[in-house]
Amino acid sequence: MSQTVQNQSIANTGASEPMIEAIGLSKFYGSFAAARDVSFAINKGEVAAFLGPNGAGKSTTMKLLTGYLAPSEGYARVAGYNMATERLKGADSLGYLPENGPLYPDMTPRSLLTFFGNLRGMTQAKLDERIAAVIKTCNLEAVIGKPIGKLSKGYRQRVGMAQALLHNPDVLILDEPTAGLDPNQIREVRKMIRELGETKTILLSTHILQEVEAMCNRVVFINEGRLVFDGTPQELALEDHNLDNRFQALTVAG
Ligand SMILES: Nc1ncnc2c1ncn2[C@@H]1O[C@H](COP(=O)(O)OP(=O)(O)OP(=O)(O)O)[C@@H](O)[C@H]1O
Structure with a gap:
């Protein structure tokens, strides 16, 4: 599988106050790395999709960001608070x-x-x-x-x-908010997230590409525990003409 960062361009939405920050986050289980040196920052007002195939490390990284899991290396900040040393303050905003x-x-x-x-x-x-x-x-x-x-x-x-x-809270971290829902329920939850996104900073994990186009102005993509893309949905789709092709390109052997 490709293990290189293929696109590190940062989404430019005009906002610049980081509300969710992963700073060199790694989580090892024995010699297996569920997350490996993951760094990104989601700015105030962004609704970001956390994309990746099953087992890529999305839930692990979200638990590291929220302070539910202690990182092996690196640290997370939420609303500027270090989730290792100021977790309660961070939790007020999360x-x-x-x-x-x-x-x-x-x-x-x-x-x-x-x-x-x-x-x-x-x-x-x-x-x-x-x-x-x-x-x-x-x-x-x-x-x-x-x-x-x-x-x-x-x-x-x-x-x-x-x-x-x-x-x-000002910040929401949502792990697969539409997983297992029927189409009507999915529509309702997406509508709710779009409305919440008008006032809050949101990171939501998914492997459904329509969710990205329907709700998000930023994409962070991980594969095998590593960051492989950070940019806008438009930038993600650009190189391979559409999101489906790009998802495949970022996750197949190469
Ligand atoms: N406690 C644990 N001990 C050992 N391995 C673990 C543990 N928790 C997660 N893993 C492994 O870490 C990898 C990443 O898991 P994680 O649940 O973060 O992936 P994910 O991207 O959220 O996947 P999915 O989309 O299927 O929910 C997987 O290979 C998983 O089996």
Whole structure:
């Protein structure tokens, strides 16, 4: 597989305040590198796709960025805070949708949101206000009192989004937000992300190329744990005329 950085051009969207930074991030499991010296910066206002085939290291890198996993080398910054030494401050600005969504099947969406709000030290008044807001944003009215384990995949994903949005963070890191959803649910989640992207900086992982064109103004591409492209969707498509061809070119042996 190609292991060279084939395009390091940085997207120029006019914004320049870095909100999500990977600085030489590596994660080793024994001698296997799930992420290897990954560096990029997502600027304020950007909606960035984190692209790569299965097993490329997207979830690992996202966990390193959010501070859920300790890097073997390098460090991450969110909203300017080092996630190794200032994680709580960084977490105030960060909402994270993990790849498997909410893992508390016996809780209801309301009890889950209350639990996370309490963990974040929200006052009851603030919590009531924010729960009402995320129920609306994520369309959770119909299921707010039902056990999460009994909800459809689409609703579980929305509960995960509600949890990520609860403290109204400026930065969102979303691990495959549309995975396993039906076409209607995918359309709804994409619409929600587009709307959120008007006010927030977002990094979302996907291997669906239409998602890039539908939602993103920036692409970071990794393969076998290494950064292989960093630029705009237009730059990604340019060399091989379309995104499908380019995805293949960046991931096949070469
Ligand atoms: N705890 C672990 N121990 C050993 N290997 C791991 C561990 N976690 C992840 N890996 C390996 O690291 C590589 C990257 O995994 P990761 O889940 O980050 O990929 P991904 O790009 O998110 O893939 P997908 O699109 O399938 O979710 C994979 O080969 C995976 O098997």
